[in-house]
Amino acid sequence: MAVTMQDVAARAGVSIKTVSNVVNGYPHIRPATRERVEEAIDHLGYRINETARSLRTRRTDMITLAVPELSLPYFAELADSVIQAADARGLTVLIEQTSHGRAREVDVLTGKRRNMTDGLIFSPLELGPEDLALFDVDFPLVVLGERVFGAPADHVTMNNVAAAKAATLHLASLGRKRIAVVGGHEGEQVGSAALRTTGYRQGLEEAGLPYDPALVAEAGLWHRSTGAEAMGTLLDDGVEVDGVFALNDALALGALHALHTRGLDVPGDVAVIGFDDIDDARYSVPTLSSVDPGREQIAQTAVDLLVARITGTETGPFRRVIPDSRIIGRESTGDVPEGGEGRPVAVQEGGIEPAQPLTEPMASEPVAT
Amino acid sequence: MAVTMQDVAARAGVSIKTVSNVVNGYPHIRPATRERVEEAIDHLGYRINETARSLRTRRTDMITLAVPELSLPYFAELADSVIQAADARGLTVLIEQTSHGRAREVDVLTGKRRNMTDGLIFSPLELGPEDLALFDVDFPLVVLGERVFGAPADHVTMNNVAAAKAATLHLASLGRKRIAVVGGHEGEQVGSAALRTTGYRQGLEEAGLPYDPALVAEAGLWHRSTGAEAMGTLLDDGVEVDGVFALNDALALGALHALHTRGLDVPGDVAVIGFDDIDDARYSVPTLSSVDPGREQIAQTAVDLLVARITGTETGPFRRVIPDSRIIGRESTGDVPEGGEGRPVAVQEGGIEPAQPLTEPMASEPVAT
DNA sequence: CGACTAGCGTACAACGTTGGAAAACACCGC
DNA sequence: GCGGTGTTTTCCAACGTTGTACGCTAGTCG
Numbered sequence: 001m002a003v004t005m006q007d008v009a010a011r012a013g014v015s016i017k018t019v020s021n022v023v024n025g026y027p028h029i030r031p032a033t034r035e036r037v038e039e040a041i042d043h044l045g046y047r048i049n050e051t052a053r054s055l056r057t058r059r060t061d062m063i064t065l066a067v068p069e070l071s072l073p074y075f076a077e078l079a080d081s082v083i084q085a086a087d088a089r090g091l092t093v094l095i096e097q098t099s100h101g102r103a104r105e106v107d108v109l110t111g112k113r114r115n116m117t118d119g120l121i122f123s124p125l126e127l128g129p130e131d132l133a134l135f136d137v138d139f140p141l142v143v144l145g146e147r148v149f150g151a152p153a154d155h156v157t158m159n160n161v162a163a164a165k166a167a168t169l170h171l172a173s174l175g176r177k178r179i180a181v182v183g184g185h186e187g188e189q190v191g192s193a194a195l196r197t198t199g200y201r202q203g204l205e206e207a208g209l210p211y212d213p214a215l216v217a218e219a220g221l222w223h224r225s226t227g228a229e230a231m232g233t234l235l236d237d238g239v240e241v242d243g244v245f246a247l248n249d250a251l252a253l254g255a256l257h258a259l260h261t262r263g264l265d266v267p268g269d270v271a272v273i274g275f276d277d278i279d280d281a282r283y284s285v286p287t288l289s290s291v292d293p294g295r296e297q298i299a300q301t302a303v304d305l306l307v308a309r310i311t312g313t314e315t316g317p318f319r320r321v322i323p324d325s326r327i328i329g330r331e332s333t334g335d336v337p338e339g340g341e342g343r344p345v346a347v348q349e350g351g352i353e354p355a356q357p358l359t360e361p362m363a364s365e366p367v368a369t
Numbered sequence: 370m371a372v373t374m375q376d377v378a379a380r381a382g383v384s385i386k387t388v389s390n391v392v393n394g395y396p397h398i399r400p401a402t403r404e405r406v407e408e409a410i411d412h413l414g415y416r417i418n419e420t421a422r423s424l425r426t427r428r429t430d431m432i433t434l435a436v437p438e439l440s441l442p443y444f445a446e447l448a449d450s451v452i453q454a455a456d457a458r459g460l461t462v463l464i465e466q467t468s469h470g471r472a473r474e475v476d477v478l479t480g481k482r483r484n485m486t487d488g489l490i491f492s493p494l495e496l497g498p499e500d501l502a503l504f505d506v507d508f509p510l511v512v513l514g515e516r517v518f519g520a521p522a523d524h525v526t527m528n529n530v531a532a533a534k535a536a537t538l539h540l541a542s543l544g545r546k547r548i549a550v551v552g553g554h555e556g557e558q559v560g561s562a563a564l565r566t567t568g569y570r571q572g573l574e575e576a577g578l579p580y581d582p583a584l585v586a587e588a589g590l591w592h593r594s595t596g597a598e599a600m601g602t603l604l605d606d607g608v609e610v611d612g613v614f615a616l617n618d619a620l621a622l623g624a625l626h627a628l629h630t631r632g633l634d635v636p637g638d639v640a641v642i643g644f645d646d647i648d649d650a651r652y653s654v655p656t657l658s659s660v661d662p663g664r665e666q667i668a669q670t671a672v673d674l675l676v677a678r679i680t681g682t683e684t685g686p687f688r689r690v691i692p693d694s695r696i697i698g699r700e701s702t703g704d705v706p707e708g709g710e711g712r713p714v715a716v717q718e719g720g721i722e723p724a725q726p727l728t729e730p731m732a733s734e735p736v737a738t
Numbered sequence: 739c740g741a742c743t744a745g746c747g748t749a750c751a752a753c754g755t756t757g758g759a760a761a762a763c764a765c766c767g768c
Numbered sequence: 769g770c771g772g773t774g775t776t777t778t779c780c781a782a783c784g785t786t787g788t789a790c791g792c793t794a795g796t797c798g
Contacts, residue, residue, distance in 0.1 A: 004754060015778050020756060028775055050485040051423045052754035055783050060420065060485070062463070069449060071648055076445035080438060083466050092483045094431070094463045097452050114461045116419040116429070224652035253652065260654045261707060279440055283593035283622065285629045285654060338630060373784060384748045389786060397745050421784035424753050 003044045011040040023048060062117040063306060066096040066108045068125045073278045074248065075123070078144075081299030082121060089307055091118075102126040109134045109141075119306045124148060128190050140309035142302045146192045154305040155320045158293040160192060162348040163325045164199025165206070167273050167291050168245050170327055170346060172207035174271055174334065176243030179204065180215040182230050182255050183222055183247030196247045196275065203245075214239050219251060227254025235262050242270055249274035249281050249290055256284060256332065267334040277328055282342060286331035289342070294323030294350065322350035372413045380409040392417055431486040432675060435465040435477045437494040442647040443617065444492070447513075450668030451490060458676055460487075471495040478503045478510075488675045493517060497559050509678035511671045515561045523674040524689045527662040529561060531717040532694045533568025534575070536642050536660050537614050539696055539715060541576035543703065545612030545640055548573065549584040551599050551624050552591055552616030565616045565644065583608050588620060596623025604631050611639055618643035618650050618659055625653060625701065636703040646697055651711060655700035658711070663692030663719065691719035 005023075009016040014033060021029055022037040040046070054060045065082050067075040083093045094117055098104040105127050107113045108120065119140035124147045127134065135143065135151035143155045171179050181200045185193045197216075204211050214237075217230035227250060234241065235258065244259075246252035252274030256266060264270055266286055274281060277292035301321050308314035329335025329345040336343060374392075378385040383402060390398055391406040409415070423429045434451050436444040452462045463486055467473040474496050476482045477489070488509035493516050496503065504512065504520035512524045540548050550569045554562045566585075573580050583606075586599035596619060603610065604627065613628075615621035621643030628635055635641055635655055643650060646661035670690050677683035698704025698714040705712060 002754095006754080016754090017756075017779080018777060021777085024756085028777095030776065033776080047480055047484055049424075049754050050483065051420060051429065052783090053756075054420045054485075055418075055424050055753090055785085056755045056757085058783075061483070062485070070439065070445045070452070071442075071449045073440075073442065073445070076439045076442070076448075079445075079464070080440045080466065083439070083464060084468075087466075092463055092465070092485075094461055095448070095452060096461070097449065097456075099453075111416060114419065114430070115416060116423075116431070116461075228652070257652060257654050280649065283597070283626060285626050371784095375784080385784090386749080386786075387747060390747090393786085397747095399746065402746080418784050421753090422786075424755085424784080425786045427753080 002049070003046045004049070005046070007044055008037065008040045008046045011044060012036040059310075060116055060118055061090060062092045062094055063303075063310075064094045064096055064108075064117045064120045066098055066105075066120060066122045068098050068100055068123070070095070070097060073250070073280060074276050077278060078123070078295060078299060081296050082303060085300045085303040089303060091303070091307070098125065100125060106131075106134060109137055111137070111139070118310045121302050121306060140306055142306045142309075144298065144302060146195055147190055149320075152318060154302075154309070154318050156298050156302045156305065157320065157322055158192075158298070159322050159325045159348045159350055160195035161199040161202065163291045163293065163327070164196035164245070164247075164275070165203040166199075166327055166346050166348055167275065168200045168203025169207055170289075170329075170333065171243040171245060171271055171273060172203065172209060174243070174267075176271055177209060178212075178215065178240050179209065179243035179245060180217055180231075180234060180239070180241045181245050181247070182217045182227055182234075183219045183251045184216050185220060186218055193247055200245055215241065222248045222250050224250050224254035224257065227251030228258040229254070231255035231258035232262070235259070235264075244270055244272045246272065246274045249276045249278045249288060252288055252290070252332075253280060253284055256286070256288065266332050271334060272332040273327075281328075281330065284332075286338070287336075287342065289330045289333040289335060290328050291325055292328050292344075293325045297323035297350075317354050319352055319354060321352050324348065324350045371418070372415045373418070374415070376413055377406065377409045377415050380413060381405040428679075429485055429487055430459060431461045431463055432672075432679075433463045433465055433477075433486045433489045435467055435474075435489060435491045437467050437469055437492070439464070439466060442619070442649060443645045446647060447492070447664060447668060450665050451672060454669045454672040458672060460672070460676070467494065469494060475500075475503060478506055480506070480508070487679045490671050490675060509675055511675045511678075513667065513671060515564055516559055518689075521687060523671075523678070523687050525667050525671045525674065526689065526691055527561075527667075528691050528694045528717045528719055529564035530568040530571065532660045532662065532696075533565035533614070533616075533644070534572040535568075535696055535715050535717055536644065537569045537572025538576055539658075539698075539702065540612035540614060540640055540642060541572065541578060543612070543636075543640055546578060547581075547584065547609050548578065548612035548614060549586055549600075549603060549608070549610045550614050550616070551586045551596055551603075552588045552620045553585050554589060555587055562616055569614055584610065591617045591619050593619050593623035593626065596620030597627040598623070600624035600627035601631070604628070604633075613639055613641045615641065615643045618645045618647045618657060621657055621659070621701075622649060622653055625655070625657065635701050640703065641701040642696075650697075650699065653701075655707070656705075656711065658699045658702040658704060659697050660694055661697050661713075662694045666692035666719075686723050688721055688723060690721050693717065693719045 005016045005019045008019045019037055022034050070076050086093045105124050121142045123144040128147055141153040143151050143153050184197045188194050217234045219226040219230040244255050246255050259266055266272055274288050274290040277290040281288035281290045325348050326344045327346040328342040330342040374385045374388045377388045388406055391403050439445045455462045474493050490511045492513040497516055510522040512520050512522050553566045557563050586603045588595040588599040613624050615624050628639055633639055643657050643659040646659040650657040650659045694717045695713045696715040697711040699711040
């Protein structure tokens, strides 16, 4: 049925291995032979059977990317970047959506699910430090995000505390005194929420502003609707506010919505800054200032680290990599005139360090100062 | 190194084929035997080698989804739905981004790129009717979208003309007389733009409104920025407008932006409706009315059609399937009070029909009346 | 009680490719 | 014409699984 190397070999009058050599670019082949083989390949429309090749070579040149949900713009954009980075390195990406399911996240790691790829890039949302043991897997793994520190795997993360602090300080530098934070989770000790909240408090402190619990608007899920709700509740409670740091852009866009419906001007009455710098931030009304956590760099680094483990180039201790992040000023903080382009107003440098298991995940994040 | 069936068989004291039978749920196995095998599997941590299985069975249980770009919310949401639908059927999805490259789209079809999946769901953006020949491939294929009609493949598409007409009529029913259309491409004969523009003109006609070329705002790319630009130009040219039909939601959101910056009230001064019903439409300010083209149904149908071809359940003539689409009324057309939920204000029924190659692709779209 | 049917296991041969080693060939200088 | 030195090609054995064919054991039935 399908045409195999055998058929090509027969037509070209060579052995099957010679065909293989041609296909794989083995250098010592007489030009005449190569030509005959290529003619046969074209003529027969031969395409290599990747499955057989993979069985033999033990490589599939595919990697898995496991994210919570593609409808969340941050993850869609991350997936986009990862696919491009993988593509540039000759890899194909298979996407696994964990859809906010703890069980699904566990499956991703235990390999209960399909297991045909060379490695995994995993951005957990449910698993936490208590699940550290699960991350001790027997395939190449790169962890993304802020939920799990100290896993026996390479880790690409963000400059959360430093960036959140910088964002808060940026609002303070604009003269804002009553800076609310939208999106914290009560009592949460791990993950982006906790880290960014820590940065917020550090920022307040450095700016000499008091911490007022009334300015904390909680939101379980980081969606626009919850952001609008949290912001709305805060305003309706009569809390005085002149600045908002939202823990991600979706929340920030929701907050903009809530502010708008209540007739407050942004940035006139309230300045708003988000986190993630998703595409939408550039097109909202007003355009949204945000923290660019270095998405491109995260994706490329993650793929590079994974490739290094797959190929065995890197066998040393696991690394933790933190890309540079930048504050992008736009209309919502009055950093650009209406219609102007966003521009970087601050940079936090990242870095690379060995990742050791730590009992205090909160403390484990390096803080650029 | 890795543990194989051989090892399991040795430990359980059975033949390798018996292990295979256990793993594959072959029914006639003595419970005692099955238990021994399962014990051995657990003890050794055996996991089947999917590559070897695929080589033997000629199935990978993976399908490819080729879309232009995941950062475009419509495609991200489509991918989300396709992945979920595939997942429910035991398939994994490999995503190929064509990134607006004609060459990449051709590669997807000619299989120059990786070819390890059982079939392809393809949403072309560059290829058109002139490339029909390329779609004659030797693997299961389902085509999405409006660029290519009559390809020798199953096709899931939208009720473009009917839905666009309905959207336009909806604006007219609100008493709007000067309805602009945002996003057309000059002289374009194929694709969503042309079809939706046709629907717009049909809608005007049915409403007894004149067609005024001045009300056509062109936009090459369907991004927010281009939508804002096109709308802005229209307004700055002093064209009188009281309604806007944007050919997709990104354009509509851009248009909202432009209207807002010029101090026009939506829906007071201008009513706006988009197309695609992306998630963002529910959270913009004001919330955006839109056409829901039946995304879930598109995804599920596409996967079902593909599976039927892969398994050989379906060998008959190719089908064209059009899901039902609905107009969702929100604040931007004043269909709901501020803060209210969107609600369906009209439905266009879809259908199934055999797909025949046609020379007039424009005419080939069935129109529900 | 012999023959037949399930039920349960096994042996062997693929699936299409590549790694390794051996063989064939070409060319060199002597 | 011969050994030596590369280059080019071939041969064989995997990679880990499943399909097919068949053998063996127990029942079951006439």
